[in-house]
Amino acid sequence: MLVSVYRYNPETDDAPYMQDIHIEIPGGKDIMVLDLLQLLKEKDTSMTFRRSCREGVCGSDGMNMNGKNGLACITALSQVVVKDKLVLRPLPGLPVIRDLVVDMSQFYRQYEKVKPFLINDTPPPAIERLQTPEDRAELDGLYECILCACCSTACPSFWWNPDKFIGPSGLLQAYRFLADTRDTARDQRLSELDDPFSVFRCHGIMNCVSVCPKGLNPTKAIGKIRNMLLQRAT
Amino acid sequence: MVTSITSFGRSGLYDWMMQRVTAAVLMAYTIFMIGYLLFSSDLSYASWSSLFQNTAMRIFTLLAILSMVAHAWIGLWSVSTDYIKKTSIRFAFQSVCGLLAFIYVVWGIQILWGV
Numbered sequence: 001m002l003v004s005v006y007r008y009n010p011e012t013d014d015a016p017y018m019q020d021i022h023i024e025i026p027g028g029k030d031i032m033v034l035d036l037l038q039l040l041k042e043k044d045t046s047m048t049f050r051r052s053c054r055e056g057v058c059g060s061d062g063m064n065m066n067g068k069n070g071l072a073c074i075t076a077l078s079q080v081v082v083k084d085k086l087v088l089r090p091l092p093g094l095p096v097i098r099d100l101v102v103d104m105s106q107f108y109r110q111y112e113k114v115k116p117f118l119i120n121d122t123p124p125p126a127i128e129r130l131q132t133p134e135d136r137a138e139l140d141g142l143y144e145c146i147l148c149a150c151c152s153t154a155c156p157s158f159w160w161n162p163d164k165f166i167g168p169s170g171l172l173q174a175y176r177f178l179a180d181t182r183d184t185a186r187d188q189r190l191s192e193l194d195d196p197f198s199v200f201r202c203h204g205i206m207n208c209v210s211v212c213p214k215g216l217n218p219t220k221a222i223g224k225i226r227n228m229l230l231q232r233a234t
Numbered sequence: 235m236v237t238s239i240t241s242f243g244r245s246g247l248y249d250w251m252m253q254r255v256t257a258a259v260l261m262a263y264t265i266f267m268i269g270y271l272l273f274s275s276d277l278s279y280a281s282w283s284s285l286f287q288n289t290a291m292r293i294f295t296l297l298a299i300l301s302m303v304a305h306a307w308i309g310l311w312s313v314s315t316d317y318i319k320k321t322s323i324r325f326a327f328q329s330v331c332g333l334l335a336f337i338y339v340v341w342g343i344q345i346l347w348g349v
Contacts (some may be wrong), residue, residue, distance in 0.1 A: 156316075157316070160315075160316040160317065161315070161316065193246075194245055194246055194247050195238055195245065195246050196238045196241045196244075196245070196246040196249055197238065197246065198246065199246060200246035200247070200249065200250050201312075201316075226247075226250070229246075229247045230247065230251070233247055
């Protein structure tokens with residue numbers, strides 16, 4: 001099969017380029033894209049990408065495979081290869097450090113903005129802060145995010161305003177703490193989101209939902225934040 | 235740098251809300267107009283003119299014009315802050331939009347109360 005990989009080494013290359021590599025898959029098996037990258041790296045050790053757990057838990061190997069973001073380690077070739085060809089690019093919109101490795105600083109800065117930790121100014125109880133099973137269930141579909149950045153880098157609003165729009169991933173986390181009954185900073189959190197960019201740059205095109213490798217729904221969470229802002233203001 | 239100083243209401247929630255309220259007004263006006271054009275038995279200058287001499291119709295039309303202007307401003311402001319990175323060009327674009335909006339309001343009032 002033919003693999004076209006985005007290559008860029010700022011120390012030696014003037015500009016990024018696409019490198020076409022023909023490769024035979026051993027035994028013709030349906031391997032994962034990450035395994036394919038490993039094979040490519042055996043051929044050319046300068047091939048650079050991030051990876052760690054190789055089972056869709058760490059979120060290190062988010063990349064753009066034939067035009068769609070996803071985790072290379074849990075995406076089988078049969079899911080993405082079209083006409084025996086695969087185009088691999090780094091996550092769109094973020095600065096490229098080298099080959100498929102992007103600089104995630106902007107993404108993390110947005111994550112940091114939503115204060116992704118529990119804020120509670122009441123004295124801590126002796127053992128722990130309890131929740132009812134129903135209250136705890138509110139956090140399902142929110143806490144599972146692994147911060148792979150597949151969603152935010154698939155979002156045009158994040159591409160155009162990555163410094164002001166929090167992005168689907170950050171907003172999913174924002175709602176995770178807004179929905180937490182143990183958190184006492186809801187009003188302050190909402191105040192920080194009520195500007196024309198942080199939340200309201202989402203136009204609901206749902207690219208985030210279609211690419212999330214964990215099957216989460218940031219658009220729904222953003223809708224709930226909007227409703228909270230609306231309820232607070234009326 | 236893209237800032238929110240030129241946004242409609244300075245608050246994301248307010249702009250979002252206005253966008254929806256004005257959209258509802260524009261939809262009501264559009265449905266009314268289509269209904270009038272389709273089902274009016276007599277479509278002549280006289281009937282059209284008398285329709286717009288009605289104070290309720292003038293209020294409805296002015297509301298629709300103001301809604302259109304607010305709706306267009308919020309929408310185009312979003313587009314310009316997404317796609318136009320250079321502040322001077324973005325400001326020029328927003329100025330043209332603002333001026334056009336003002337002209338349409340004044341012109342609309344003149345037409346409405348001129349019939």
